[in-house]
Amino acid sequence: MTDKLIETFLDEAHELLDGLEEHLLNLEKNPTDVEAMNAAFRALHSIKGSASMFGFDSVGSFAHDVEAALDHFRSSSLPSTPELADAVLRSRDHIRALLDAPESASAEEQEDLVAILAALAGTSGRPEAEHPVITVPKSLETFPSPDFRTYRIKYQPSADAYRRGVKPESLIRELRDLGEASVRCDCASVPALAELDPEACYLTWDVLLTTSMPAGTVKDVFIFEEGTSSVAIEEIRQDEILEGDEVRRLGDILSRRQLPGASIEAALSRQRQIGEILVNDLGTPPAVVDDALFEQQHARTVVQAARDEAERKTIRIRSDKLDGLLNLVGELVTVQAQLSQTVKDSNDRHLHGISDYVKRLAGELRTTSMELRLIPVDSLFAKFKRLVRDLSKNLGKEIELKLEGGDTEIDKSVIEVLNDPLVHLVRNAADHGLEVAADRERAGKPRGGTITLRAQHAGAFVRISVSDDGHGLNRDKILKKAIDRGLVAVDARPSDAEIDMLIFKPGFSTADVVSSVSGRGVGLDVVKTAIDQLGGAITVKSQLGKGTEFSLDIPLTLAIIDGFLVRSGNRMFVIPLSSVDSCFERLRQADPERLIQRGKEFIPYVSSRDLFGEDEAPPEREEVVIVSVFDSRLAIGFDQVLGGYQTVIKPIGEIARYAVGVSGAAVLADGGVALILDVAALARTYKEHG
Amino acid sequence: MPDTIINLPQHASISAVAAIRAECLAALKRIASGSSITVDASQVQQADSSLAQLIIALRAEASSRGIQTIIKGKDESAFLHALTSSDAGSCGTVAKSTAGPRTHGGAA
Numbered sequence A: 001m002t003d004k005l006i007e008t009f010l011d012e013a014h015e016l017l018d019g020l021e022e023h024l025l026n027l028e029k030n031p032t033d034v035e036a037m038n039a040a041f042r043a044l045h046s047i048k049g050s051a052s053m054f055g056f057d058s059v060g061s062f063a064h065d066v067e068a069a070l071d072h073f074r075s076s077s078l079p080s081t082p083e084l085a086d087a088v089l090r091s092r093d094h095i096r097a098l099l100d101a102p103e104s105a106s107a108e109e110q111e112d113l114v115a116i117l118a119a120l121a122g123t124s125g126r127p128e129a130e131h132p133v134i135t136v137p138k139s140l141e142t143f144p145s146p147d148f149r150t151y152r153i154k155y156q157p158s159a160d161a162y163r164r165g166v167k168p169e170s171l172i173r174e175l176r177d178l179g180e181a182s183v184r185c186d187c188a189s190v191p192a193l194a195e196l197d198p199e200a201c202y203l204t205w206d207v208l209l210t211t212s213m214p215a216g217t218v219k220d221v222f223i224f225e226e227g228t229s230s231v232a233i234e235e236i237r238q239d240e241i242l243e244g245d246e247v248r249r250l251g252d253i254l255s256r257r258q259l260p261g262a263s264i265e266a267a268l269s270r271q272r273q274i275g276e277i278l279v280n281d282l283g284t285p286p287a288v289v290d291d292a293l294f295e296q297q298h299a300r301t302v303v304q305a306a307r308d309e310a311e312r313k314t315i316r317i318r319s320d321k322l323d324g325l326l327n328l329v330g331e332l333v334t335v336q337a338q339l340s341q342t343v344k345d346s347n348d349r350h351l352h353g354i355s356d357y358v359k360r361l362a363g364e365l366r367t368t369s370m371e372l373r374l375i376p377v378d379s380l381f382a383k384f385k386r387l388v389r390d391l392s393k394n395l396g397k398e399i400e401l402k403l404e405g406g407d408t409e410i411d412k413s414v415i416e417v418l419n420d421p422l423v424h425l426v427r428n429a430a431d432h433g434l435e436v437a438a439d440r441e442r443a444g445k446p447r448g449g450t451i452t453l454r455a456q457h458a459g460a461f462v463r464i465s466v467s468d469d470g471h472g473l474n475r476d477k478i479l480k481k482a483i484d485r486g487l488v489a490v491d492a493r494p495s496d497a498e499i500d501m502l503i504f505k506p507g508f509s510t511a512d513v514v515s516s517v518s519g520r521g522v523g524l525d526v527v528k529t530a531i532d533q534l535g536g537a538i539t540v541k542s543q544l545g546k547g548t549e550f551s552l553d554i555p556l557t558l559a560i561i562d563g564f565l566v567r568s569g570n571r572m573f574v575i576p577l578s579s580v581d582s583c584f585e586r587l588r589q590a591d592p593e594r595l596i597q598r599g600k601e602f603i604p605y606v607s608s609r610d611l612f613g614e615d616e617a618p619p620e621r622e623e624v625v626i627v628s629v630f631d632s633r634l635a636i637g638f639d640q641v642l643g644g645y646q647t648v649i650k651p652i653g654e655i656a657r658y659a660v661g662v663s664g665a666a667v668l669a670d671g672g673v674a675l676i677l678d679v680a681a682l683a684r685t686y687k688e689h690g
Numbered sequence B: 001m002p003d004t005i006i007n008l009p010q011h012a013s014i015s016a017v018a019a020i021r022a023e024c025l026a027a028l029k030r031i032a033s034g035s036s037i038t039v040d041a042s043q044v045q046q047a048d049s050s051l052a053q054l055i056i057a058l059r060a061e062a063s064s065r066g067i068q069t070i071i072k073g074k075d076e077s078a079f080l081h082a083l084t085s086s087d088a089g090s091c092g093t094v095a096k097s098t099a100g101p102r103t104h105g106g107a108a
Helices: A003-029 A034-053 A057-075 A082-100 A107-121 A168-176 A215-220 A250-257 A261-268 A274-280 A286-311 A319-344 A349-372 A378-395 A412-433 A437-442 A475-484 A496-504 A524-533 A608-612 A679-689 B014-030 B049-064 B076-084 B093-099
Strands: A149-156 A180-186 A204-211 A230-236 A374-376 A399-404 A409-411 A449-458 A461-468 A537-543 A547-555 A560-568 A571-576 A580-587 A595-598 A601-607 A621-629 A632-638 A640-648 A662-667 A673-677 B004-007 B036-040 B068-072
Touching (some): A149 A215, A168 A180, A204 A215, A215 A230, A250 A286, A319 A349, A319 A412, A374 A378, A378 A412, A409 A412, A412 A449, A412 A547, A475 A496, A496 A537, A524 A537, A560 A608, A560 A673, A571 A640, A601 A608, A601 A679, A621 A679, A640 A662, B036 B049
Parallel strands (some): B004 B036, B036 B068
Antiparallel strands (some): A149 A204, A621 A632, A662 A673
16 A cells, blocks of 8 residues: 555544544533534544555554444434543544554553443443444545436335344444435334334335445345345436436426326416425325425435535645745746846837736746645634643633634644644633633633634734633733843833733743643743744733733745835835835935824834935935734835835744844845845834834 | 323333333323323433334324323434434434424425
8 A cells, every 4th residue: 555545544534533523522512412423423434444444453443442432322312421522532532643653552541441432332341343344435526427326225124123133223324324315214004002012113214325336235235134024226317306416396306206297287387385285285195295305305415415525625735745836936936026127128029028927927826826825724723622621621610712713714834833832822821811710700700711712814914812801911920020030120110011021031930830731931932932933923912800812913924925125225125015005205304203194193104224224325205105914003214115026035044033123035036135024023113112 | 190200221122122112001001191101211322213113102102092202311303213213304204203294395
């Protein structure tokens, strides 16, 4: 088996495990959620099946035990229990360990879990059931197509079926595993209680099954029923229930049932539902209409399932290949800029046309390849459900996690880096931010606290915030600790915002107790460093008794941006275009102001010459660019605005940490270098100090 | 008159159904029209379609005598569908037995 296949299996298994975790957390919240139970079961079933196929026998075998426990609850319509959810969550973690590093997966944990699962499944002490053979029907993605057939199966077990040890409902479940099935059970023959022989079977099953499996496989389900029970398998042509890929109307389905043509015509001419008219007015047997309705309903189910499947159709690409593609596109963007620069002085109109065309193609290619790397932040947020659930248990606090803006997309590499800082902030919120239930009640709050993870776009930035409705930052305590540590002078009078930012100082912690969750004095500075390295910023807002909110403003991408090229003396700068609000030209002021007025608004102003220094004499006029990031605006004066410029961001590493207002560099068409302005940091700085 | 309660065992599959039926018949003899009989399924962990048909027969018998049947500890419709592996919300007749008469509609 090739490494690629195994890699694909592992990717899919991880996705299934993530989904399983989510279903289990839902089930834990709502133990009677049948859909969550079924979804968890399906995820486990898929993991078991594919693990066995790919030679991960230990995973397949263990997943079988977990599946058995879940199936016991599912098939008996039992609500989930905390023990079940807990055991299956632990099992999920164990399967992950078996997949990722089998040598380090704990054998004791597996033994313990197998015993718990067996007890939950009611199979303790019984010989282990033989693992079922895995049958893999085709996905419905390509339905309708000749690959699929629909069968109508009527199964009437013989009266002695139960005595023969047959479980008819298990055979029906086997049919379900072959494809998309609709099942109804006819209990019309069940006699009066006094006449009922409890060990005789009076039920009949009617199944519509759409599957890629051959008729022989369907028949094989009833192999032990041949000659004793009544099993009729009839194939229904696809065009009898579908017209193209649309479900046929009931009248069309009924028309093949040898009803007198006049009945259907008559029914269609009246203004009521056709089934009702046929039964009530025209004497059509209800069973005939029932059958047609059953087929119509099944066709709808299958068509919907096929559409859902098709929507999920994706291809898997290794992320390093995407990185490679983006690098190439970056090179192309640079070469294209050089081409445009070279062609600018040419009189060859044909060459100008080609250059413009290359520019447009490079732009489209850039946009497309950037979009390939964007991932909904949901994939990051989803992990926090489990984290908060575990924190809630460990800390003995009732905590609800709210997720907002999960469909906000962000570059894959940014998501990878964001995980640890967010984990830290959520742990902090749970441990230090939220009060215990008794304290909350005393403060007139609900017993359970809430942590909210929210994502939102703003131009080239994404703001991700972690907020809690806990007691808020204790500024007196923070200031005292800072003074004790010599971080703040004894007589200093810092503002609230300045005090809040002290918590990002290395080693700073006001936690009284060092817990397993947080409070070791290691952390928020690490969070800030990680965000700084992303070219982002972290801020905190807090209200005593109300809660705290940490906001991380992160650049949407770390690779290529649409920029706005500006000049200050001999230096070139690129401003991310999405941050540019407007620009205007004016006479340079002899005595530069700190604020400029635009309409009714006063905006902090700074000259690029003051920001970055410049010896050359300034021109008479300056061009002022107004930038805006979230709620901060800043006006920056430049010597010249050169216009839109697509650019590849080149990291400048550690230098960026010391060069406030610069987030990277770009190679220009003439080979020169322009600095990319970190307008978020600049706007924030001048908002605070302006 | 207090409700008559029939407690279903944890394992209510074919091997237990005869005893449950006997208990049901005895209960029906004891109670009068207008009262109710409660089948407590909250302890059931294992069951199969033989229990489904027994519940259907009990409900029909009780109804004919003017006695109400209540299933405790489970959603009755979902329970019967799970026992018979049939679809909830389908036009299946197990649903009909609990949901009352249906109309024959459908889009024309």
